[in-house]
Amino acid sequence: MMRAFTALLIAIAMSVAALSVAVDEKPLADPAKEAMARDLMKELRCVVCQNQSIEDSNADIARDLRQIVRERIAMGDTPDNVKAYLVDRYGDYVLLEPPFKKSTYFLWGSPFIFLGLVLYMVLRSRKAPVVPKPLSADEQAELEKILGKREEDK
Known part of the structure; x- marks a missing residue:
């Protein structure tokens, strides 16, 4: 009984720890900048997921990339500057359309x-099927001889 209670406490503690580690994603205060950031997130690929944008991905790296995009847009970077920054770090693979x-x-x-x-x-x-060449006279005679024997055996 004591072991089960201890295991339950450990599971609860680990769940709370995992939830507290998750980064709270807050949208930008300026709706225009948030819209710009969201549009940019649709053009960037999650480097872990296969062909999924960072906006749609739940991977930790996608969350980090969304945070980077928001920070750089908030600092005044243009979408092209943010793309260039991410391409320098991750290569052309980070772009959904390289x-x-x-x-x-x-x-x-x-x-x-x-x-x-x-x-x-x-x-x-x-291709046209290969047509075999006709039998020579000797081969034809041999074939008739073989077929004749089979008919006699029946």
Whole structure:
């Protein structure tokens, strides 16, 4: 009984500790700046989640990124400056729509490469079937001999 009570107290203490660690996200006081920050959050990718914006993500890093966006917008940075700051820290991956430049050519071209490979495979599989060459006279005689034996065996 004492062990169960101790385990319950430990579980409650850990739950309270976990809740107290969570950062309370407060929107910016200026509604225009908050709207600007929210629009920017829709364009930034959570670096943990797959193809999810930081506005939609519940990951801890997304919460931190939302806080950074709000802080920088509150300081007077433009959305482009905030994007540049985050790209310097996390690379182009942090953008939901990465720019078209040398380092992202493969990223942008890979769907077309994949489509080309699929078309090549489909067209390659549609080739005319190979027609075997006709039997020589000796081969035809041998075939008739074999087939004749089978008919006699029946």
